[in-house]
Amino acid sequence: MRTLILLRHAKAVRAHEADSDEERGLTGRGRRDAAAAGAAMAEAGLKPTLALISTAERTRETAQHGLANFAPEMRFEDALYHAAPESIWDAFTASDAESVVIVGHNPGIGDLVSMLVHQAHDGSKLARDLSGRFPTSAFAAFEIKGEVMRAAGPRLIAAWKPLRGDD
Template identity: 80%
Template sequence: MRTLILLRHAKAVRAHEADSDEARGLTGRGRREAALAGAAMEDAGLKPTLALVSTAQRTRETAEHGLQNFALATEYDDALYHAAPENIWDAFSASEAETVVVVGHNPGIGELVSALVHQAHDGSKLAREFSGHFPTAAFAAFEIKGDLLRAAGPRLITAWKPDRSGD
C-alpha cells in the first residue's frame, strides 16, 4: 500500500510580472500558504519520503516552503510542468517510495484528484469539496492499493486547502 499526495503549487505572481510562465515565483501569500500546507500534512500524520516536483519556479518554491520539515528526496521533472493526469500518475507509479508528494499544476493535479475521488466512490463531504475546483496550495492524499484502474484502488485519506474566508 502506498500514499500519493497531490499538492498544487501555491499562489504565484501574475504572468506579466515574470519573464516567462515557467519563471513565475510565489507571492508572499503563496509562501505563507505553502508553509501552512506542509504543516497541515504534518498534522495529518503524512510523511512523504519523495517529492516529485515540476521544474517551474512556483512549484520549486512551493516544495521549498511547504516540504522543508520533511526528510525526503526531491526530484525535479520537466514532464510534470503542466502535466496531464496520466503523466502525473505515471511519475508516481514509476517511483518506488511508499509516500510520494507530487507538486504540480492545474488542470492536471485537480483532474487527477477528481478522478481518484471518483474512482474511490467516496461520497463524503470532504470528497465532494475537493472533486471540483482545486485551489492553489491545496493538497489531497490518497491511499493507493494496486493500479489506478482497480475499483478498490484509491482511498481519500485527507485533503486540505487554505482558509480564504477573509479574502
C-alpha cells in the same frame, strides 16, 4: 499500500511579473499558504519520503516552503510541468517510494484528484469539498493499492485547502 499526495503549487505572481511562465515565483501569500499546507500534512500524519516536482519556479518554491519539515528526497521533473493526469500518475507509479508527494499544476493535479475521488466512491464531505475547484496550495492524499489508475483502489485519507480557496 502506498501513499500519494497531490499538491498544487501555491499562489504565484502574475504572468506579466516574470520573464516566462516557468519563472513565475510565489507571492508572499503563496509562501505562507505553502507552509500552511505543509503544516496540515504533518498534522494529518503524512510523511512523504519522495517529492516529485515540476521544474517551474512556483512548484520549486512551493516544495521549499511546504515540505521543509519532511526533508524528502526531491526530484525535479520536466514532464510534470503542466502534465496531464495520466502523466502525473505515471510519475507516481514509476517511483518505488512508500509515500510520494507530487507538486504540480492545474488542471492536471486537480483532474487527477477528481478522478481518484470518483474511483474511491467516497461520498464524505471531505471528498465533496474536493470536487470541482482545486485551488492553489491545496493537497489531497490517497492510499493506493495498485499500479493501474483505473484499478488503483484509492482511499482518500487527508486533504486541505486554504480558507479563501479563490484560485
